Amino acid sequence: MRIIRTKNYDDMSKKAADLIAAVVLLKPNCVLGLATGSSPIGTYNNLVQKYEEGNLDFSTVRSVNLDEYKGLPRTNDQSYYYFMHKNLFSRVNINLDNTHLPNGMEPDSDKACKEYDAVIKSMGGVDMQLLGLGHDGHIGFNEPNNEFDKTTHCVNLTQMTIEANKRFFASIDDVPRQAYTMGVGTIMDAKMVIMVVSGKDKAEILKKAFFGPVTPEVPASILQFHPNFVLVADEDALSLVK
Numbered sequence: 604m605r606i607i608r609t610k611n612y613d614d615m616s617k618k619a620a621d622l623i624a625a626v627v628l629l630k631p632n633c634v635l636g637l638a639t640g641s642s643p644i645g646t647y648n649n650l651v652q653k654y655e656e657g658n659l660d661f662s663t664v665r666s667v668n669l670d671e672y673k674g675l676p677r678t679n680d681q682s683y684y685y686f687m688h689k690n691l692f693s694r695v696n697i698n699l700d701n702t703h704l705p706n707g708m709e710p711d712s713d714k715a716c717k718e719y720d721a722v723i724k725s726m727g728g729v730d731m732q733l734l735g736l737g738h739d740g741h742i743g744f745n746e747p748n749n750e751f752d753k754t755t756h757c758v759n760l761t762q763m764t765i766e767a768n769k770r771f772f773a774s775i776d777d778v779p780r781q782a783y784t785m786g787v788g789t790i791m792d793a794k795m796v797i798m799v800v801s802g803k804d805k806a807e808i809l810k811k812a813f814f815g816p817v818t819p820e821v822p823a824s825i826l827q828f829h830p831n832f833v834l835v836a837d838e839d840a841l842s843l844v845k
């Protein structure tokens with residue numbers, strides 16, 4: 604595990620985008636594993652800037668996203684499809700046919716998950732997986748559990764995650780209760796993993812995940828075993844780590 608300590612969110616976003624840009628430069632048809640949430644927004648802004656300046660070409664890049672709410676149509680502004688289009692896909696020259704998310708509108712969970720795993724497999728796996736860190740240590744929607752889920756599966760969101768996400772919805776009742784998420788096994792199979800973490804509110808879980816025991820109770824902790832894991836975190840998030 605390598606740690607890149609940054610001054611703040613902006614600095615974290617810039618450095619994470621530099622790392623991702625390097626992946627794209629080295630392999631123009633790479634498979635980027637992408638995340639939603641507040642942590643990667645600045646990273647996406649920096650990638651867009653590199654594209655606008657003519658320094659980054661997404662024309663042959665392929666992407667798979669970590670997760671999607673079950674039951675939210677793509678047109679819903681809280682769907683992860685909508686998020687990705689707003690924050691990245693519509694702002695760079697990526698071919699939309701090469702972008703993939705789990706199909707949240709597929710009611711048959713088994714079918715949705717199998718189809719998504721087949722897509723990831725057909726692309727030859729993920730070259731670089733971008734992650735954020737949930738307050739309970741979740742990655743994707745892999746919540747604390749007594750085992751690590753390997754492949755794409757349907758999850759019931761925990762109360763903590765529902766609470767954390769309610770700020771994006773009109774009311775807590777509108778927050779979906781289920782989601783499809785890539786499994787921890789698929790994340791661990793990515794050739795490189797970059798996690799962006801910012802803020803004092805993440806300091807405790809960051810310490811627990813990366814300086815405590817590896818356990819499915821803290822799903823992110825398994826990244827300690829990843830051979831090419833880069834944690835890009837700001838001073839506030841690293842404030843409890845010596």
Ligand code: F6R
Binds near residue numbers: 638642643734736737
């Ligand atoms: C998003 C995702 C989640 C978030 C996590 C942190 O696709 O899979 O695991 O990365 O909930 O969210 P933020 O960045 O909003 O703190």
